[in-house]
Amino acid sequence: MTEDKAEETSGTDAVTCDGLDYSFNGTKAVDSLDLSVGAGEVFGLLGPNGAGKTTAIRCITTLLPVPAGMVRVFGHDAAKEPMAVRRLLGYVPQQLSADATLTGRENVTLFARVFDVPRRERAERVAQALAAVDLTDAADRMAKTFSGGMIRRLELAQALVSAPRLLMLDEPTIGLDPIARTSVWEHITAVRKATGMTVLVTTHYMDEAEQYCDRVALMHRGRIHALGTPGELRGDLRARRVASGAATGKDPLPTLEDVFRDVAGSGLDEEGGDFRDVRTTRRTASRVG
Structure with missing residues (x-):
């Protein structure tokens, strides 16, 4: 992170959504979403397919237009100052963003140019991003290998090359085996520790959220239904179960997956996304798996 970015964003929440709404063809994907992500934290946005997570991410990254005042990134209004917001972001979408016909170094260099990294700094910043994710030795191989x-x-290196203050990750480990998932998260954690950047991640892996996220929000039908640390949410669910007679105080804490199911309930079958969502997710998973 550059000194200018640090000064520009100090003392401000990384993300603030105030009554965020977004609809597609009359169907509300995000419904009056209120959300604050503190600077420097790893924040997990969880929920079933169709809950509105990716739409919210796209609004925050300025990929979808929103009215003024609904979304702020480090104090910058996403509607009024989209370029200022984009300069602070790194984004890894669900869909593949790497080009198979380029080398690893060429892919990251392309993103350095897109994010307007100064020419005199470009080679060094590309090398640093590749080193941060342990790809230096493979940098000049074709990405298809x-x-x-x-x-x-x-793709993480592509997002990091601009030294973002906020890293947005939409299902970053989709389709990966457990060893590869752990490796990706180890690199995210190392970069975050070294730079102090904020991480906002969506994931369906409850073990990832429990292990790596400082706080999580559980979305359902476009709204936040539970918010807190993984431990707080598990404790709250046990307290409700004890109060209802479904459990005793001696029972172990429920898992975060239990909390997820409690929030989503029977709506899991309804909110599973449409055919296009399933096709896109499976295509992505098959290409990176």
Whole structure:
């Protein structure tokens, strides 16, 4: 992170959504969403397919237009100052963003140019981003020869090359085996520790959220239904179960997956996304797996 970015964003929440609404063809994907993400934290946005997570992420990254005052990133209004917001972001979408016909270094260099990294700094910043995700030795190989875990780490390097203050990750480990998932998260954690950047992540892996997120929000039908640390949410669910007679105080804490199911309930079958969502997710998973 540069000194200018640090001064520009100090003392401000990383993300603030105030009554965020977004609809597609009359169907509300995000419904009056209120959300604050503190600077420097790893924040998990959880929920079933169709809950509105990706739409919210796209609004925050300025990929979808929102009215003024609904979304702020480090104090910058996403509607009025989209370029200022984009300069602070790194984004790893669900869909593949790496080009198989380029080398790892060429992919990251392309993103350095897109994010307007100064020419005189470009080579060094590309090398630093590749080193941060342990791809230095493979940097000059074609991306099509990379394993699934390496591709996801390459996409992480693409997002990191601009030294973002806020890293947005939409299902960053989709389709990866447990070893590759752990590797991706180890690199995210190391970069966050070294730079102090904020991480906002969506994931369906409850073990990832429990292990790596400082706080999580559980979305359902476009709204936040539970918010807190993983431990707080598990404790709250046990307290409700004890109060209802479904459990005793001696029972172990429920898992975060139990909390997820409690929030989503029977709506899991309804909110599973449409055919296009399933096709896109499976295509992505098959390409990086």
